[in-house]
Amino acid sequence: MFLCCSIQVKAQQEMTREERIKVLQLLRDSDTELEKSTLRQNINDMPENINNLELPPLSVFLDAVTENATVKRAQSQVDQVRNKYRIEKRSWWNYFRLNGNYSFGRFNTLNESSETLVDWYQSTSVGTRHTFNLGASFSIGLGDLFNRPLKLKDYRYQIEQLQYTQDEVMEERKLKILEAYNNVTAQLATIKAKAENAALYNAQMKISENNFIQGKIDIISLSLERARRSSAVTSYAESRVSLHNAIILLEMLTNVKIIKEK
Numbered sequence: 001m002f003l004c005c006s007i008q009v010k011a012q013q014e015m016t017r018e019e020r021i022k023v024l025q026l027l028r029d030s031d032t033e034l035e036k037s038t039l040r041q042n043i044n045d046m047p048e049n050i051n052n053l054e055l056p057p058l059s060v061f062l063d064a065v066t067e068n069a070t071v072k073r074a075q076s077q078v079d080q081v082r083n084k085y086r087i088e089k090r091s092w093w094n095y096f097r098l099n100g101n102y103s104f105g106r107f108n109t110l111n112e113s114s115e116t117l118v119d120w121y122q123s124t125s126v127g128t129r130h131t132f133n134l135g136a137s138f139s140i141g142l143g144d145l146f147n148r149p150l151k152l153k154d155y156r157y158q159i160e161q162l163q164y165t166q167d168e169v170m171e172e173r174k175l176k177i178l179e180a181y182n183n184v185t186a187q188l189a190t191i192k193a194k195a196e197n198a199a200l201y202n203a204q205m206k207i208s209e210n211n212f213i214q215g216k217i218d219i220i221s222l223s224l225e226r227a228r229r230s231s232a233v234t235s236y237a238e239s240r241v242s243l244h245n246a247i248i249l250l251e252m253l254t255n256v257k258i259i260k261e262k
Helices: 002-014 017-043 048-052 058-067 069-089 091-095 142-213 219-254
Strands: 096-114 120-138
Touching (some): 017 219, 048 142, 048 219, 058 142, 058 219, 069 091, 069 142, 091 096, 091 142, 142 219
Antiparallel strands (some): 096 120
């Protein structure tokens, strides 16, 4: 074991500066390909300043809950039953009936008369006539009369139940908005720390690469530094993706635009 390590250290010491630069370039190309295949394809559409994004107040998102389609449908159901209730309250007008007719035209009248018991004769008269009449009636069914208060009370119960359903829908939607808002806030709080951590490892990586070229550290130490840097950069990129998805979800729940289009 000791002999193997000695050979590796010796091999590191025998590498020339040009060979170290070539090895370093191969490592950089490998990291670049890894980032292209795993990270960049997920963050191409993200704004660059997503780390410094400022959220509007929570009240803006909660007030927008009334624009949600589910909440609007619940409100529409309440309005529909309220209209039926108004119609039922006015149904007593159906107890009254108004009727009327009007006619106009010419008419012929045929008359038969006689001055004696035997001689009959006929006469015809022609004229123009206007006729019209108006009337009103009132009728009420006893069943309608006694069931009317119960019908009105039934509509009031329906409206009350639908209002409760609407409140439940709004509360459920607000809870989802609150959860999404808290998630975005948490993502914004952590991504700044991860960005600073990634920047720190990038700076440390430059120092380690320079030390490797000068022969101050071996390739094993350089590989360990690159692994730490890769982990920090990957964690930061994944946080950006998570933040972006959380913001999109919040926008979908509230229809409030957070990410401004370019």
